Amino acid sequence: MTPLTSLDRPNSYIGRSVPRPNAKRLLAGRGRYVTDIRLPRMLHAAFLRSPYAHARIARVDVDAARALAGVHLVATGADLAKICTPWTGTLDHFKGMTSEPQLPLPLDRVVWAGQAVLAVVAESRAIAEDALELISVDYEELPAIVDLDAAREPGTPRVNPAGSSNICFRAQLDSGGVDEAFASAAHIIEEEFSFGRHTPVTLEPRAIVADYDPDGGMLTVHHATQTPYQFQDLYSRHYRIPEARVRVIAPDIGGSFGLKLHVYHEDMAVVGLSILLGRPVKFVADRLESFVSDIHARDHHVRARMAIDADGRILAMDVHDATAIGAFSTYPRTSVVEGNQVIRLIGAPYDFKSYRAALEVVFQNKVQTSQYRAVGHPIACAVTERMVDLAAARIGLDPFAIRAKNVIPDDAYPTASPTGYRFESLSHQVCLQRLREIMDYDALRAEQSELRQRGIHRGIGIATFVEITNPSPAFYGVGGARISSQDGATISLTPSGEVRCAISVTEQGQGTEAIISQIVADQLGLAQEHVKVITGDTEVTPHGGATWACRGAGIGGETALQAARKLKANILEIAALVLQEQPAALNIIDGEVVNAATRQPRLAIAEIARIAYFRSDTLPPGTQAQLTVSHHFAPQGYPFAFTNGIQGCYVEVDADTGFIKLLKHFVVEDCGRIINPMLVDEQVRGGVVQGLGAALFEECRYGETGQLLNGSLADYLVPMAMEMPDIVIAHVETPTADTALGAKGCGEAGTAAASACVLNAVNDALAPFCASINAVPITPARVLEALGRF
Amino acid sequence: MSSDIDEAEEAVRVRFIVNGRKVACEVAPRDTLVDCLRNSLELTGTHAGCEMGACGACLVRLDGRAVHACLMFAVQADGARIDTIEGLSESGDIADLQAEFHRRNALQCGFCTPGMLINAHELLSRLAEPSRAAIRDALSGNFCRCTGYEAIVDAIAAVADARAAKASQKGSPE
Incomplete structure (x- = not known):
C-alpha cells in the first residue's frame, strides 16, 4: 500500500493535475475571442501604412476615400492628437533614458515601414480597405537607420532628428575586481554573439473593439490583452475619461506571451475613433499587419569575456550588450527592460564575484521591440552557457563537470549575484544531477561517439538558467509606471453555498482560472466544481497587475489563498454561532462544516449561506455575516522570486545540408510549490518550443531600406509539430518562504534556456569539424558557413 | 475604380x-x-x-x-x-478527441484547437493507427504557439489506440 500524501486529504487540489474547467468550451468552438465580438452599430477600422522606413509626410489627400459609400470617417494624426494626449516610453529608474513622445497616428513623419499613418472607419473592413486604396500620400524619403551597428556609429543620421544621438539608454554594472581577475586568469574566453530579432506570433492577432457612449460618458473596450487594468488606466488618462467610466474587458485571448500588454498605436487610435464617432469600432490586425506592427524582441549583439582559473572556476565576466529597439521605446513598459535583464542575468547561476557589463540601447527605423516571453533570459542564458561550454572545452572538462564546479551550491542561500539580484533559495546542484539522470547522459555520450564513427553527427547541449518571477514594485512601480505588482480578489459564498472568486489575474490559456479554483477549493474545503472564477473585466474584479512576468500563480495564487482563508474564517464564525461551538473546533470538508477533530459533518455551508442571506433574523442580535471578502496581496520580502532549472537537448546535424534535427529535449525545473503539475509541464513544453523556434527558425529579416522581407506566416518560420521533439520534464520543488502558498512562476523557464541548449548542442555536434556557431537562429546556411561549405 | x-x-x-x-x-x-x-x-x-x-x-x-x-x-x-x-x-463525432484533448490539456488559448481537431479527425478517418511521426507530419500545417504540440500528439495517439481497441472488440465474437 502506498503511503498517504497530502493529496489524500479531502479537497486537496494544490499539487494535483486536474484538467482546466474552462477548456471544454474552447474545444467545442465556443470560445469568445475579441475577433468574434460584434456589437450593434459596430464599424470597422483599417489603417494605411507607411511604405517607407523613414519619411516626411508631405501631403495627404483623403477626399476620395471620404466620399466612398460606407465610409464614416477618415482620421489623420492631427484629428486624434486633438483628443489624445501623447505618451512617452521612459521610466524614471532607467536614468537618462530618452524616447520621443508618441501619438496614435503620426503628424508629419513616419519612422518605420508598416507604421499606421491614417485610419479609415467604414461599415465593413472590406470597405475600409477599399477606401485606403483611394488615399494618396506624398512622402519625402529620409535616411533609414536599419542596422544596429550603423545606428551606433558617430555621424550616422538620427532616427529622431530632435534627439542628440541614436542612443536611447546606457547602463553600466561593475562589481569591482574585474580587471584584476582577468589579469590573474589562467584562461580567458572571448566570444561575440548575435541574436535575431523575432516576434511572438500569437495565433489570434491583436484585436480590439472600442465602444464609447457619448451620452453616458462611458468607454468600454473589449481588448485582447493580458493587462486590462493597465489599459483602463491608460485610456482614462490619455483620453481624459474618469477611470471609473472606463471598462476594459479581456475575454478569451488567443495567446499573448507579452505581445498584448503593450500600447499599440492602432489600439489607441481605435479608442479615439470610437470617441469621435460615438459608435463601437473594431480593429483586428491581419497577419501581414501583425508582422510589421506587433512588438519584436531580442535584437542583440553581445561581446563577452570570461576569466577562468586553471581548474575551470569562473573568476569574472565582462560583457557588452548592444540592442536595437526601433524608433522609440515602447509604452508603458519601455524597450530597455530586455537589455537590462540581459546584463543582470548573465552569469546568474554561477558563483563568482567579479562582473562588469555595459548596455547600449539604440534607436533604428524598425518597429518597436519590447517584452516578449522570458524577457532577456534567452540572450543572457545563451551567452553565459556558451561561454561556460567554451571554457570547458578550453581546459578539457565535461559540460556537466564545469557546471557542477561553478554553480552556486544549494546550501549557500540566501545569497546574491554580482549584479545585485538576491536569491532566496535555488537548487542548481540537485537540478544538474536530475538532468544527468533523465538524459541518461553517459549513454547518450556513448551513442554520440559510436555514431560519429559512422559519420552521423549528433550533439548534446545543456544550459542552466535562472528565471525572474513574482516581481515586486521594483520592476515597474518604482520607475513611475502605473503597473500594479499586487493583485486583488473578491470572493463570495453564494446563497446556494457555492463560491465565486473574481480575481485580477487573467487567463490566456495557461490555466489561471483553473489554478485559482484549485487554490480556493483547497483552502475553503469544497469540490473544485463548486468554485467559479471570474477574470478579465475591470468592472467586476479589484484592480491588479494581472498576468505577466510569471506572477499569476505566485502572486495571484497567494491572493486567492489569503482571500479564501478569510472567507473560511467568516463562514466558520457564523457556523459557530449556529452550532454554539468555538470556530476553532470546526472545519469545512466537501462543503460541509465538520467537527475539526472527528470530521463529523455538522452543517452544510449552503445552510450557513441560506441562514445568513435569508434568515439573518435567526442569528444572534448584532451579527452581520460577511460572506463576501475582498482581499489584496502585494509581494513583500524578496523583490523577485527567482526560480532555476536546467535544460538538455540532443540534436543531429546533417553536415551536407546544414539541417538540424531536434531529437529530444529535457528540462529540470524548480518553480517552487506546484499547484497543477500537468499545467506546469505544459507551460514548460510550450515555452521550450518557443525557445526552439528562436534557436532554429525565427528571425525578422530586413532589407537595406528597412523593409521587413519575411513578414508572413509562409515566409517567417515558426516551429511546427513535425520539427519539434518530445520533451521530458522533471521537477525539483523549492517553495518560496515569502508566501503561504510558496509558488513561483514557470511560464518563461522553457523559453529561457532552450535556445542556449540548442546552441551548445549544435556546437558540440560540430566540434569534430572545429567549426563554431555564435548566432541564433542557427539556420542551415549558418551551419554550412561554419563548416566552410557555403 | x-x-x-x-x-x-x-x-x-x-x-x-x-x-x-x-x-x-x-x-x-x-x-x-x-x-x-x-x-x-x-x-x-x-x-x-x-x-x-x-x-x-x-x-x-x-x-x-x-x-x-x-x-x-x-x-x-x-x-x-x-x-x-x-x-x-454537436454530432458527437469528435467527442473522444475533445475529451482526450481536455484530459491531457492539449490546448491552451484554444485558438488553433478547432483546426487541430478537424485535422486530427481527418487523419484518424484515413489512418486507423498512425505512428507518432505520422501524427506530427499530419499536424505540420497547424500552428500552435502555446502547447509545444506534444500533448496534442499524445491525445491523438491515445484516441487512435482507443478507437482501434473498440473496433477490435466489436470485431470479436463476444
Whole structure:
C-alpha cells in the first residue's frame, strides 16, 4: 500500500493535475475571442501604412476615400492628437533614458515601414480597405537607420532628428575586481554573439473593439490583452475619461506571451475613433499587419569575456550588450527592460564575484521591440552557457563537470549575484544531477561517439538558467509606471453555498482560472466544481497587475489563498454561532462544516449561506455575516522570486545540408510549490518550443531600406509539430518562504534556456569539424558557413 | 475604380449544407468562406489565423475533406456540405478527441484547437493507427504557439489506440 500524501486529504487540489474547467468550451468552438465580438452599430477600422522606413509626410489627400459609400470617417494624426494626449516610453529608474513622445497616428513623419499613418472607419473592413486604396500620400524619403551597428556609429543620421544621438539608454554594472581577475586568469574566453530579432506570433492577432457612449460618458473596450487594468488606466488618462467610466474587458485571448500588454498605436487610435464617432469600432490586425506592427524582441549583439582559473572556476565576466529597439521605446513598459535583464542575468547561476557589463540601447527605423516571453533570459542564458561550454572545452572538462564546479551550491542561500539580484533559495546542484539522470547522459555520450564513427553527427547541449518571477514594485512601480505588482480578489459564498472568486489575474490559456479554483477549493474545503472564477473585466474584479512576468500563480495564487482563508474564517464564525461551538473546533470538508477533530459533518455551508442571506433574523442580535471578502496581496520580502532549472537537448546535424534535427529535449525545473503539475509541464513544453523556434527558425529579416522581407506566416518560420521533439520534464520543488502558498512562476523557464541548449548542442555536434556557431537562429546556411561549405 | 468597388460589393446568393442544415446566404464575390462562416453564419469557432493557408486555424470539413476556409471564396463552396467545429461537437463525432484533448490539456488559448481537431479527425478517418511521426507530419500545417504540440500528439495517439481497441472488440465474437 502506498503511503498517504497530502493529496489524500479531502479537497486537496494544490499539487494535483486536474484538467482546466474552462477548456471544454474552447474545444467545442465556443470560445469568445475579441475577433468574434460584434456589437450593434459596430464599424470597422483599417489603417494605411507607411511604405517607407523613414519619411516626411508631405501631403495627404483623403477626399476620395471620404466620399466612398460606407465610409464614416477618415482620421489623420492631427484629428486624434486633438483628443489624445501623447505618451512617452521612459521610466524614471532607467536614468537618462530618452524616447520621443508618441501619438496614435503620426503628424508629419513616419519612422518605420508598416507604421499606421491614417485610419479609415467604414461599415465593413472590406470597405475600409477599399477606401485606403483611394488615399494618396506624398512622402519625402529620409535616411533609414536599419542596422544596429550603423545606428551606433558617430555621424550616422538620427532616427529622431530632435534627439542628440541614436542612443536611447546606457547602463553600466561593475562589481569591482574585474580587471584584476582577468589579469590573474589562467584562461580567458572571448566570444561575440548575435541574436535575431523575432516576434511572438500569437495565433489570434491583436484585436480590439472600442465602444464609447457619448451620452453616458462611458468607454468600454473589449481588448485582447493580458493587462486590462493597465489599459483602463491608460485610456482614462490619455483620453481624459474618469477611470471609473472606463471598462476594459479581456475575454478569451488567443495567446499573448507579452505581445498584448503593450500600447499599440492602432489600439489607441481605435479608442479615439470610437470617441469621435460615438459608435463601437473594431480593429483586428491581419497577419501581414501583425508582422510589421506587433512588438519584436531580442535584437542583440553581445561581446563577452570570461576569466577562468586553471581548474575551470569562473573568476569574472565582462560583457557588452548592444540592442536595437526601433524608433522609440515602447509604452508603458519601455524597450530597455530586455537589455537590462540581459546584463543582470548573465552569469546568474554561477558563483563568482567579479562582473562588469555595459548596455547600449539604440534607436533604428524598425518597429518597436519590447517584452516578449522570458524577457532577456534567452540572450543572457545563451551567452553565459556558451561561454561556460567554451571554457570547458578550453581546459578539457565535461559540460556537466564545469557546471557542477561553478554553480552556486544549494546550501549557500540566501545569497546574491554580482549584479545585485538576491536569491532566496535555488537548487542548481540537485537540478544538474536530475538532468544527468533523465538524459541518461553517459549513454547518450556513448551513442554520440559510436555514431560519429559512422559519420552521423549528433550533439548534446545543456544550459542552466535562472528565471525572474513574482516581481515586486521594483520592476515597474518604482520607475513611475502605473503597473500594479499586487493583485486583488473578491470572493463570495453564494446563497446556494457555492463560491465565486473574481480575481485580477487573467487567463490566456495557461490555466489561471483553473489554478485559482484549485487554490480556493483547497483552502475553503469544497469540490473544485463548486468554485467559479471570474477574470478579465475591470468592472467586476479589484484592480491588479494581472498576468505577466510569471506572477499569476505566485502572486495571484497567494491572493486567492489569503482571500479564501478569510472567507473560511467568516463562514466558520457564523457556523459557530449556529452550532454554539468555538470556530476553532470546526472545519469545512466537501462543503460541509465538520467537527475539526472527528470530521463529523455538522452543517452544510449552503445552510450557513441560506441562514445568513435569508434568515439573518435567526442569528444572534448584532451579527452581520460577511460572506463576501475582498482581499489584496502585494509581494513583500524578496523583490523577485527567482526560480532555476536546467535544460538538455540532443540534436543531429546533417553536415551536407546544414539541417538540424531536434531529437529530444529535457528540462529540470524548480518553480517552487506546484499547484497543477500537468499545467506546469505544459507551460514548460510550450515555452521550450518557443525557445526552439528562436534557436532554429525565427528571425525578422530586413532589407537595406528597412523593409521587413519575411513578414508572413509562409515566409517567417515558426516551429511546427513535425520539427519539434518530445520533451521530458522533471521537477525539483523549492517553495518560496515569502508566501503561504510558496509558488513561483514557470511560464518563461522553457523559453529561457532552450535556445542556449540548442546552441551548445549544435556546437558540440560540430566540434569534430572545429567549426563554431555564435548566432541564433542557427539556420542551415549558418551551419554550412561554419563548416566552410557555403 | 469606384465601379470596381460597386461590382465587388454585389451580393451573390449561395447555398450550403452547414452542419447538416440547409442554409442560404448573400455574400460578396470576394468574401472568403471563413468570412462567410464567421460573419454571415456566426460560426465563430472557425478561426482566421493567417488568411494564406499556412496556420490551419480555419480548417473545416468540406464534402468530407479538411480544407482551408481562408483559401476559398464562399461562392466556390456553393452547394457544398460543410461541417464546422460547432457541428462536429454537436454530432458527437469528435467527442473522444475533445475529451482526450481536455484530459491531457492539449490546448491552451484554444485558438488553433478547432483546426487541430478537424485535422486530427481527418487523419484518424484515413489512418486507423498512425505512428507518432505520422501524427506530427499530419499536424505540420497547424500552428500552435502555446502547447509545444506534444500533448496534442499524445491525445491523438491515445484516441487512435482507443478507437482501434473498440473496433477490435466489436470485431470479436463476444
